[in-house]
Amino acid sequence: MFKELFNSLSISQSILSFISIAATLVSFFYTKKVQEKHLKNAKRLKHEEILSSDNIEKVGDYLYEDIGNFRISDYTSNREIQSLVDSYLTKLETFLDKDELNVEKQENSISKGLKVDKDMTFIQDSQKLVKDLLSGENWNVLAHLRRTIEFLLKEVAEKHNIKLDSQKGAGSLLRALYSKEIINDSAYRDLGYAISICNKAVHGENIKSEQAEEAIFLANRGMEEIHKSTIHN
């Protein structure tokens, strides 16, 4: 009887050990495979490209789908994943909270003729931006406007041979140019207000289409003011 018991115990033990070893190998290699797959997906786009796309869906999809698919265990055990996730979260945090600037509008009432009814001198694709506002793409429009203002202010700084940190956002650039008296009060107020609206929108606050359109108008007016004062100087 004990001989039969011994034989059956040996057989069941063999089966259990086989299952255990198989489960260990499958878990280990499956984990590695999933990590590699998610890492490959996350590495296919550069972070700078995503953040300069001016498209909330692209920025958000990468955060929620590509970064979001990593498990906490992968983040903890794999340095490459940790570095990638930390890098994107840091860059996104900077992008969303770029240069807090709270400047009040010069006019007291809203929409006092501050409408974009033709293509503007400095914000060249303004008609398209207004169309996008009507389609509800406020985030995309204001992210694009902020980047345009940043680009234009960097050009102004270069023209005046002012060296600034290339990582600085539109708000910091504006403050720097104002402190060096390159731009006057009026331009500072117009651009400052436009930038604060853009920052609020990018951060995720609700901005009405009328306010967004005002921001486009005032950004262009501010740049025209800077251009006039540059010619006179």
Add this chain to the structure above:
Amino acid sequence: MKDINIHDLMDLILADVPDSDEKIQKMFEWHFDRLKTLSTWILGTSITTVVAVFVSYMRTNSSMSGWYVIATLLLGLCTSCYGIYLLWVLRKLNKQFINSLKLHSKLSKMKKFIVKYQEKAR
């Protein structure tokens, strides 16, 4: 319980759950208990079968070679393989918990943006 993903933390933020840190701690406690229980069962089964095989061998008066018995005992130890693997996974659970809190804190600062994105995505 499935492993926690980073977008599970975002869902927690979107759901506006109060005391999220405590909820995350609870999730990790459940995860720890489950893995520890599973590991204990497997190691317990392994030791039980090894002991049962050994005892039954001693009672059989058989002429089986010692090698066969050693092989059977080794197989018994192999049964504990997955249990040991689970214990190895558990060793980093503290660090995973701290990293969850760190990521949750970073993502909370982006809550408004994540809400806006979800509205757009729907």
